[in-house]
Amino acid sequence: MSVPAKDGMVVSLSELRARRERSGELYLEFLRVPAMSVGLYALPAGGVDPQTPHREDEIYHVIRGRATITIAGRDRPVEPGATIFVAKGVEHRFHTVTEPLEVLVVFAPEESPEPRPPPASRPGAP
Numbered sequence: 001m002s003v004p005a006k007d008g009m010v011v012s013l014s015e016l017r018a019r020r021e022r023s024g025e026l027y028l029e030f031l032r033v034p035a036m037s038v039g040l041y042a043l044p045a046g047g048v049d050p051q052t053p054h055r056e057d058e059i060y061h062v063i064r065g066r067a068t069i070t071i072a073g074r075d076r077p078v079e080p081g082a083t084i085f086v087a088k089g090v091e092h093r094f095h096t097v098t099e100p101l102e103v104l105v106v107f108a109p110e111e112s113p114e115p116r117p118p119p120a121s122r123p124g125a126p
Contacts, residue, residue: 032110063102
């Protein structure tokens with residue numbers, strides 16, 4: 001469940017981690033306004049990223065972990081501090097997750113509703 005943010009908000013990473021873990025989901029959306037939506041995405045080491053292209057532009061910021069991301073057929077290694085842009089409609093996926101991956105995800109405009117995969121595999125956006 002995302003939180004509306006009419007005037008603003010402050011949220012701690014530890015709180016978001018705990019909420020995402022309790023949800024049993026790979027992705028936790030925690031902010032939604034018309035101009036953007038934001039969430040926390042996590043994949044375990046060796047995990048499979050089930051996402052498909054989105055209808056919105058997307059920014060990922062790697063908080064922790066190491067993996068490779070493929071964007072439009074091109075592989076790039078990612079590690080903490082990496083910021084990634086993916087244009088709407090472009091095929092992309094994390095793979096070769098060598099350390100548990102945790103990523104802040106920003107959709108602009110807000111992520112549009114799409115049919116969702118089952119909860120155990122849902123990337124929730126990314």
